[in-house]
Amino acid sequence: MTSASTAVLTEIVLPGVVEPDGLFVNHRPVTAPGRGQALVEVEAAGVSFAEQSMRRGRYPGQPRFPFVPGYDLVGVVGRVGEGVAPGLVGQRVAVATKTGGWTTHAVVDAADLIPVQDGLDPVEVETLVVNGITAWQMLHRKARVAAGQTILVHGAGGGVGMTLVQLARHAGIRVIGTASPRQHDALRALGAEPIDYHDPDLAGRVRELAPGGVAAAFDHLGGPSFERSFDLLASGGTLVAYGTASRRDDTNNLLVGFAAIFARFGLWSLLPNGRGATFYNFWGGRLTRPAAFRRRMAADLTAVLTLLRDDAIAAQVGARLPLAEAGRAVALAESGTVSGKVVLIP
Structure with a gap:
């Protein structure tokens, strides 16, 4: 077997504020894992909305350019560093990385690895790492929606949205979902009641379906959509915001915007x-209570992957593209023409 010191990895580099075709492929020696680390041979890495923001320099806390993007990945542990159980080698794992996932080999903290059940397609698992944890935590930890209640999901045809729809329906929750008309049949098949997100009377359509208001609204759009979603809540309802997609191309100060x-x-x-x-902050608690944060992440992803294994939910793969075509993958993800998540395969 080739040693880590002589093996070569391939990675995608984001050099600055560029268009998708400005990403470039880099090759360098594989780094050996240090104490407490593991070297993961990547099988699948996701393209998330986070990378769309990062390439515009608009993601809070992103590294200085240049850097390797990639918010999450799935792969097999190839080697471990000192202080890490040797039994991890050969184990398929998932890990949320925030950056660094678009590579053939990733060195990560072993404590962040989440074991993946046998028999699952790594590409399908990849679609549920950040998306699945996000959807599960918003539904069950933030909003705490109960069976029989009704929720509103904006962007129900997206990666988080379609996962959220399925988790809610599995829990006996009624779902009203906004999406483009071309996605309505797919959402109906998942048990949601779709509304055209371009409908000028979107709020009126929601009120027709839920006259008493919704128990929770999940909104990644930001701007005026937050106010509209809050107005559609029933008594005791919760608005869970998890993005500001409608402001993706703004140039205002990020900190001022979030403070407002x-x-x-x-x-x-x-x-x-x-x-x-x-x-909703995916990384909330990581710095202040890291052990609890990791336990929560592992428990929630394991719950989602168990549903996948049992065919209670289905992975929503928008497209599978080679790692070297990351630029095309980003453009596709930003085009709004695919349902589900775009996945890079090293």
Whole structure:
């Protein structure tokens, strides 16, 4: 077997604020894992909305350019460093990386690895790492929606949206989902009630379907959509915001923008009827309570993957493309023409 010191990896580099075709392929020696680390031979890496923001320099806390993007990955542990159980070698794992996933070999903290059950397609698993954890935590940890209640999911045809729809329906929750008309048949097949997100009377259509309001609204759009979603809540309902996609191409100060959102949510939560608004942070608690954060991540992804294994939910693969075609993959993901998640295969 080739040693890590002589093997060569392939990675995709984001050099700065560029168009998708500005990404470039780089080759360099594989780095051996250090103490507490593992070398993962990557089988699949996802293309997320985060990378769309990062290539515009608009993702909070992103590294300085140049860097290797890639928010999550699935692969097999090829080697471990000192202090890591040797039994991990050969184990298929998933890991949320935030950056660094678009590569053939990734060195990661072994504590962040989440074992993947046998028999699952790594590409299908990849679609459910960040998307599945996000959807599960928003539904069950943030909004705490109960069976029989109704929720509103914006962007229901996207990667997080389609996962959220399936998790909700599996839990006996009614789903109203906004999406483009071409995605409506797929959403109906998943048990959702679709609405055209371009409908000028979108709020009116939601009120027709849920006259008493919705128990929770999941909104990744931002801007005026947050206010509309909050207005559609039933008494005691929760708005869970998890992005500002409608502001993707803005050039305003990010910190000022988020401060305004948090201030508005705080004021809304003081209004009558017990309605609340919160902004979901995938990385919340990682720095302050890292052990609890990792346990929660592992438990939630394992729950989602168990549903996948048992055919209770289906992975939504928008496209599978070679790692070297990352630029085309990003352009495809940004085009809005695919349902589900675009996956890179090294």
